[in-house]
Amino acid sequence: MIQVNKDGHLMIDGCNSQELVEQFGSPLYAYSETIISNQCKEIRKVFLNKYPNTRAMYAAKAFLTTGFCKLLEREGLGIDVVSGGELYTAIRANFDPEMIEFNGNNKTEEEIRAALEYNIGRIIVDNPDELKFLESICKEMNKKVKVIYRITPNVEVITHKYIQTAQKDSKFGFPLDEEIIYPAIKAGIDSDYIDFIGFHFHIGSQLFQNQAYLKALDVVFLFMQETRRRYKYDITELNVGGGFGIKYLKSDEKKPYRYFLEPIMKKIDEFCKEHSFTRPSIVIEPGRSIVGEAGVTLYKVGNIKEIPNVRNYISIDGGMTDNLRVALYQSKYEMILANRATDKKDYTASICGKCCESGDILITDAKMPKPKRGDILATFSTGAYGYSMSNNYNKNATPAVVLCKEGQADLLVKRQSYEKMIENEIIPQRLLKSKN
Numbered sequence: 454m455i456q457v458n459k460d461g462h463l464m465i466d467g468c469n470s471q472e473l474v475e476q477f478g479s480p481l482y483a484y485s486e487t488i489i490s491n492q493c494k495e496i497r498k499v500f501l502n503k504y505p506n507t508r509a510m511y512a513a514k515a516f517l518t519t520g521f522c523k524l525l526e527r528e529g530l531g532i533d534v535v536s537g538g539e540l541y542t543a544i545r546a547n548f549d550p551e552m553i554e555f556n557g558n559n560k561t562e563e564e565i566r567a568a569l570e571y572n573i574g575r576i577i578v579d580n581p582d583e584l585k586f587l588e589s590i591c592k593e594m595n596k597k598v599k600v601i602y603r604i605t606p607n608v609e610v611i612t613h614k615y616i617q618t619a620q621k622d623s624k625f626g627f628p629l630d631e632e633i634i635y636p637a638i639k640a641g642i643d644s645d646y647i648d649f650i651g652f653h654f655h656i657g658s659q660l661f662q663n664q665a666y667l668k669a670l671d672v673v674f675l676f677m678q679e680t681r682r683r684y685k686y687d688i689t690e691l692n693v694g695g696g697f698g699i700k701y702l703k704s705d706e707k708k709p710y711r712y713f714l715e716p717i718m719k720k721i722d723e724f725c726k727e728h729s730f731t732r733p734s735i736v737i738e739p740g741r742s743i744v745g746e747a748g749v750t751l752y753k754v755g756n757i758k759e760i761p762n763v764r765n766y767i768s769i770d771g772g773m774t775d776n777l778r779v780a781l782y783q784s785k786y787e788m789i790l791a792n793r794a795t796d797k798k799d800y801t802a803s804i805c806g807k808c809c810e811s812g813d814i815l816i817t818d819a820k821m822p823k824p825k826r827g828d829i830l831a832t833f834s835t836g837a838y839g840y841s842m843s844n845n846y847n848k849n850a851t852p853a854v855v856l857c858k859e860g861q862a863d864l865l866v867k868r869q870s871y872e873k874m875i876e877n878e879i880i881p882q883r884l885l886k887s888k889n
């Protein structure tokens with residue numbers, strides 16, 4: 454759990470944040486294993502154990518390391534990958550390939566071949582072109598793979614424009630125009646190499662309304678019926694994606710998993726009953742909601758600049774390199790001084806990163822105790838899309854990642870060394886020549 458102790462220190466599953474920074478350096482991503490386990494437990498309770506024939510495939514893009522794969526395995530989740538790198542990570546962690554599925558709008562030939570070689574459980578085909586491409590590779594490799602079609606249901610979702618994915622004008626998913634989707638379904642049913650088993654949608658991320666999922670289901674139901682009517686074929690799997698929103702700010706009204714999953718399952722059951730379908734396997738792909746609130750990022754305060762009558766700026770030793778979400782989506786975060794969390798918050802300042810970008814501001818006008826150099830600053834809910842979107846801009850090193858549990862912190866990722874950062878760089882021979 455993440456809480457402040459009586460001395461005003463932020464504790465992450467019993468680990469003192471200041472000591473974590475002393476031991477592992479800063480910036481540092483610190484995760485509470487208990488929070489992650491609790492999220493998984495909730496998914497088992499309200500979904501996996503409640504309804505037979507269901508799977509939860511964690512969306513690796515939110516955060517994935519080899520060690521984390523082991524935790525997912527222990528918690529009974531599968532993994533949804535979107536790249537050869539994520540696939541490789543899961544395979545290197547000996548993750549059961551049957552519990553891996555592959556999403557993404559442009560899987561390369563190399564990635565498809567790897568997925569087929571590892572015999573992963575499902576490939577979520579994104580568009581008709583990919584269907585043909587996949588089939589040709591399967592044929593050449595003499596492999597048959599279970600395939601789900603990702604459709605674009607054309608429903609409205611309320612979230613940042615960059616993370617809406619259900620609108621017709623989207624790079625993701627099959628368009629539902631009759632002349633596109635039906636030939637694709639027929640091709641999948643007839644194919645010797647594609648085992649077409651169902652539909653997938655993922656309507657967006659950081660969502661708080663279940664209505665959009667229910668509307669997307671209506672679209673899928675239509676295609677289930679039409680697939681039966683036209684081809685006498687019933688799908689056996691339906692993947693409703695992820696997107697369940699988390700709490701970034703105290704004011705965010707987060708909804709529990711059951712708020713989404715209960716009406717989804719009820720609607721599916723009712724539809725299946727009414728139209729005499731055997732309920733397909735239902736799959737979810739949560740990413741952010743499993744790891745988001747479990748992670749905090751710890752920084753050290755550096756320069757403090759006060760511009761009289763304008764604003765105060767606190768510079769930290771990270772920024773958009775470890776948290777790109779603010780620059781990308783204008784996301785809002787909350788912070789505390791993790792070593793003085795109970796001191797009076799009578800100072801206002803913007804928290805700025807150390808990159809050479811004016812937009813590298815993590816929080817505008819935050820309230821805090823007057824900070825001093827070396828204080829530990831923590832931002833909350835950075836467990837999803839923080840480390841996974843980290844980058845080496847300005848040649849800043851990627852922070853370490855630790856997993857905390859009952860007062861013990863274990864490294865999941867070492868802090869990147871400068872040596873590692875430049876290890877793929879080459880000085881061409883001709884530039885090694887001495888100066889003219």
Ligand SMILES: Cc1ncc(COP(=O)(O)O)c(C=O)c1O
Nearest residue numbers: 512655658695696738739740741
């Ligand atoms: C296909 C797909 N599945 C699952 C997810 C996970 O979404 P979230 O992290 O919001 O749960 C995403 C990302 O938005 C996605 O694109």
Ligand SMILES: N[C@@H](CCCC[NH3+])C(=O)O
Nearest residue numbers: 616618658659778837838
């Ligand atoms: N990277 C995004 C979410 C990814 C959406 C994936 N389809 C975020 O931080 O919110």
